[in-house]
Amino acid sequence: MEILEFENVSVVYPGNVEALKKVSLTIKEGEFVVIVGLSGAGKSTLLRTVNRLVEPTEGIIRIGGRDITKLNKKELKKMRAQIGMIFQNFNLVNRSRVVRNVLAGRLSYVPTWRTMLGMFPLKDKEIALSALERVRIGEKANVRADHLSGGQQQRVGIARALAQQPQIILADEPVASLDPPTSHAVMKDLRRINKEDNITTLVNLHFIDLAQEYGERIIGLRDGELVFDGPASEVDEGVFEEIYGRSITDDDLRGGTQVAPREEG
């Protein structure tokens, strides 16, 4: 079943910068899609139109068959509650404890008077803690976020998204700030959660080896245009060179071993 549809979606930023040009695509429930392209190709814009952190200038985006471009503020919040997002720089509150960062994923499900008093229902606390368990850092719940390593911080980011119990997870360059072994560990986590919970997952990556290894389906963007869409098995270096518009260099590879179940303290 289609969960996400793009129909001729364009985004024009102020100054007449065309970030997305008439992109149309359909994503099925439970798919693990990797979006590749050079920086500036429109990957981040594409991802952010899904939860309307970026407003599409033109076109229609449907989630579960419903056009989300016309939602009012309240409907938009409700829709966003069902979409988890993971960021390159983790976007955690460094001074807050891990569990508080994860509970932030429950904010939109808990009445505001409760969140203002910090009185989360037991059920929501349990959801947050079990989200941490899912990414194997349950024991870090009461540690300040900035006392964790980069890989652990990104797993807190994943736990925060998981705490939303989302239908869709958007991951914007989730491993760009991490070293190779940690990158593989985080990609494995994303893939595992996608399989176990059947959460449709869209991941932006610029490392082609990671895209090939973890992607089921690969979407290629170049200068805001969709230039490739197909299963990862059909993708070889030639396809990437086509997407990137140049030959592939070492910088396009994350490299590193894949074996890193517990890469750091």
Next chain:
Amino acid sequence: MKINWQLFRRIVNLAVILGVIIWSMEGMNINLERIARGIPSIGNIIKLMFPPDMDFFSRSLSAMMESIQIAVIGTTIAAILAFPISFLSAAKIGVPFSVVFLAKQILNAIRTFPELILGIFFVASYGPGPLAGVMAIGINSIGMLGKLNSEIVETIDRGPIEALEASGSNRAEVFLYAIFPQVLPQFLATALYRFELNLRAATVLGLVGAGGIGVILLQSLQFRRWPVVGMSLLIIIVVVTIIDYTSAYIRKRIT
């Protein structure tokens, strides 16, 4: 001939600065001879202050406590009043430009009033006593606290804000969970720093009748009771030093 403009500008700048200094000295009729002549008197007065009048120890100390209380309450009032303005005057967090502009102008206006002028003003309106001192410090500190705090707000990491907006949180939740925890320790640190400054102000505000140890200083200075002045100054120096170190230590710990 080619004119060396850079050299020319330097010469002009230097001439202007020298001109202003000479103008100031001329106006006050200051010269080294007069400065030298006063030095023995300074020494004499310091000698007169010793030994400090121990009979005034407890009175001076309790007046110093009042100065501390004035500074504590004044700073607290200022911190509370400055809190909303800190956000309203911060650009880049979604407050309309016109509001930011207005709030910044209010803060600037408050800062132009010196504490002593406010002190005189509040002594006139509330009568002499510590309440006038509290009001003077409370109002005066809003300007600086608001300005420093809004700069803190402007430099926060926007990442958590984006993350919470992406998850459907409302504005109040974004504030409480993404903005507030980032700024709180630094707000406390600026308030503590301002408290250190306010403690000094509170010792002086008594000179215009606004309570605290300044009142004792004023009276003993008027009657040239130097040993009492010595006692008061000694207490001010010791207490201010202790509080400065403590406050600086706390500030270091929380940020």
